[in-house]
Amino acid sequence: MSDSAETEYLDIPEMDHDGWADYVEAQGWTDxxxxxPPTEASVARMMDGARGDNEPFPAITPRLLIPTLRSxxxxxxxxGCRPSYFPAVLAALRGVLVADYNLHGxxxxxxxxxxxxxxxxxxxxxxxxNCGTNCFGQGWRANAAIGRALQLIxxxxxxxxxxxxxxxxxxxxxxxxxxxxxxxEESPFEPYHVRNGFRADESVVTVMSxxxxxxxxxxxxxxxxxLLTTFAGGIATPTANTISAKGPYFIVLGPExxxxxxxxxxxxxxIQDFLYDKARxxxxxxxxxxxxxxxxxxxxxxxxxxxxxxxPDDIHVAVAGGPGKHSAWIPSFGGTAAISIRVKPPxx
Amino acid sequence: xxxxxxxxxxxxxxxxxxxxxxxxxxxxxIVLFSNNKPNAKELLLGVRDRLSSIRRVDNVDYIAKGxxxxxxxxxxxxxxVRKYRIALLALGD
Numbered sequence: 372m373s374d375s376a377e378t379e380y381l382d383i384p385e386m387d388h389d390g391w392a393d394y395v396e397a398q399g400w401t402d403x404x405x406x407x408p409p410t411e412a413s414v415a416r417m418m419d420g421a422r423g424d425n426e427p428f429p430a431i432t433p434r435l436l437i438p439t440l441r442s443x444x445x446x447x448x449x450x451g452c453r454p455s456y457f458p459a460v461l462a463a464l465r466g467v468l469v470a471d472y473n474l475h476g477x478x479x480x481x482x483x484x485x486x487x488x489x490x491x492x493x494x495x496x497x498x499x500x501n502c503g504t505n506c507f508g509q510g511w512r513a514n515a516a517i518g519r520a521l522q523l524i525x526x527x528x529x530x531x532x533x534x535x536x537x538x539x540x541x542x543x544x545x546x547x548x549x550x551x552x553x554x555x556e557e558s559p560f561e562p563y564h565v566r567n568g569f570r571a572d573e574s575v576v577t578v579m580s581x582x583x584x585x586x587x588x589x590x591x592x593x594x595x596x597x598l599l600t601t602f603a604g605g606i607a608t609p610t611a612n613t614i615s616a617k618g619p620y621f622i623v624l625g626p627e628x629x630x631x632x633x634x635x636x637x638x639x640x641x642i643q644d645f646l647y648d649k650a651r652x653x654x655x656x657x658x659x660x661x662x663x664x665x666x667x668x669x670x671x672x673x674x675x676x677x678x679x680x681x682x683p684d685d686i687h688v689a690v691a692g693g694p695g696k697h698s699a700w701i702p703s704f705g706g707t708a709a710i711s712i713r714v715k716p717p718x719x
Numbered sequence: 720x721x722x723x724x725x726x727x728x729x730x731x732x733x734x735x736x737x738x739x740x741x742x743x744x745x746x747x748x749i750v751l752f753s754n755n756k757p758n759a760k761e762l763l764l765g766v767r768d769r770l771s772s773i774r775r776v777d778n779v780d781y782i783a784k785g786x787x788x789x790x791x792x793x794x795x796x797x798x799x800v801r802k803y804r805i806a807l808l809a810l811g812d
Contacts (some may be wrong), residue, residue: 379727385720400725414723436728445723476788529727617788664757668786705786 379441382409393450395440397708400449400527402519402547409445420454421461423718429468432475434530436461447529450520455498455691457515458577460520462712463488463550466578467521471708476566477580478531481538485545486521487621489689491564492574494714495538495552502552504693507584518548545583551691557626558690559633565638567711574714579619579687580707582611584699598628599642601651605700608681609657612705616670616678619685619709621701622646625692641684653677747804748778757785759797759809 386394391408395401407413418440430437443464445459467474467486476486490500501511509515515584525531533542537715555562564575589601602622606613622642622656624632632642653676654662665677680686703709749770751763758780767779782799784791799806 377727380721381724382721407722408720409725411721411723426789431728431729434728435731437731438728442725442727443725445725445727448723450723473789475790524727528728600748612788617786668755704788706786 374662379439395449399532400460400523402493402522402526404547406449406523407451409448411680413448414441414444417447417454417457419717420457421573421715421717423528424461424715426465426715427465431468431525431529433478433536434528436528438524438528446523447516447520448479450523451512451516452520453512453516455521456517457489458714458716459490459517459574460497461496461526462576462714463517463521463578464524466576466710466712467580469527469708469710469712470579472710473704473707474525474529476706477642477704478525478529478537480704481540483539483541483543483582484580484612484707485543485546485549485583486518486525486547487579488518488521488550488551489575489577489621489691490517490552490561490574490714491555491562491569491577492714493572494574495555500550500552502554502691503557506551506554506691506693506701513627514550514552515548518550521550522546522548528682543583545581549581549583552636553689554626554691556691557629558624559629559686559706560639560690563689564711569711569713572714575711576714577687577709577711579621579701579709580704581701584623584701584705585611587622587698587700588696589698590696593631595632595637598631599637599645600649602698603646603651606646606650606702607617607676609652609661609677611702613679613702614652614657614677615665615668615705615719616681617668618703618705618707619687620680620703621687621689621699622710623692623699623701624688624690625695625698626690627694628698630664637689640683642688643686646686647680647683650679652679661719742776744805746779747776748802749805749807749808750803751779751781752799752808753781753783753804754809755783755785756809759783762810763806763807785804 499511500513592598753759
């Protein structure tokens, strides 16, 4: 990365599309894909999307520079955001800068974690954030650009450069973007943000340092108990970071699975309690050396198995996706937290 | 073409630089500071063994930060700064 942080504007030669793509690659500003040039005019329009938001940001690790709204907007422009997306980007950034998120650890780790961002509230529809079919996938500009903007900010202002500061053994596709909305309209439960103390008419971004979604396929079960039994088995793996029982995870129920659970009177609380109790990794699945390592870190088995979640409250339940007998498990980095931040609408 | 610098940021005010005085490698207390990753302890204690052939090691102490994935607690770092002149770190896996 060119360390030109002392200069807020850069005068660079006029160049065509290919020249610009080569230029940003040489600067180390890109995730590998082409970027939109952050001209003064386009950045000013982006900043207008967050007009009235004067709350300062803390320094972003590891470079420990305090971003300006303008430099943040430049990254949002480069990511392909519309100005209306910018408040959601800022909320996601505020979330990852909360100390319990452990941004430095999540950027530096060899683990494959990426910042997951789930959007709740009316902003999902205002921005056309995909909450349904293929919500973790491609094809929706808001999902793609909001998550990408957050990553570019962490790269360009934060300094989380891959293979330099970001030491992830493999990385993951989620490091390009990992943003979706809760499918509140097809959820039988209260929206995630309402269960966490926000009003239904507020828009909220929840971030967690996460692995990409792991599929929970269950086409056979016809009861809530059957589904949860399958899910508990899918979650009980000795190879996700959750094995250390140090952090949260998300269960994202597909709407069909959610409907079955609700029909059988499974509340979110009951789901959390069941998975906390039943998702255990048997000792027989873990080498003696690895068991010793868990125990050195203060994680001990109960009877013949290790629990996966520290507490039932560390199991976060949401509903998203479209038709199909699938749900998703999203394990976290471990030493992180799920942080929810209200999106500030632009001043009138 | 004039663009907004996407790497621009402002250095926080009041971030003073620490000044270290001369270090006596033969006598000053040393902390062997572990990041809690596998083998960090073995590596650091191996360093301590090697040091024992060239200097006193009764003031060379091993400390582990507690969690491999989370930062060391500030109070632990303050204590390290207060007690030791030299820190040898295990940073990798």
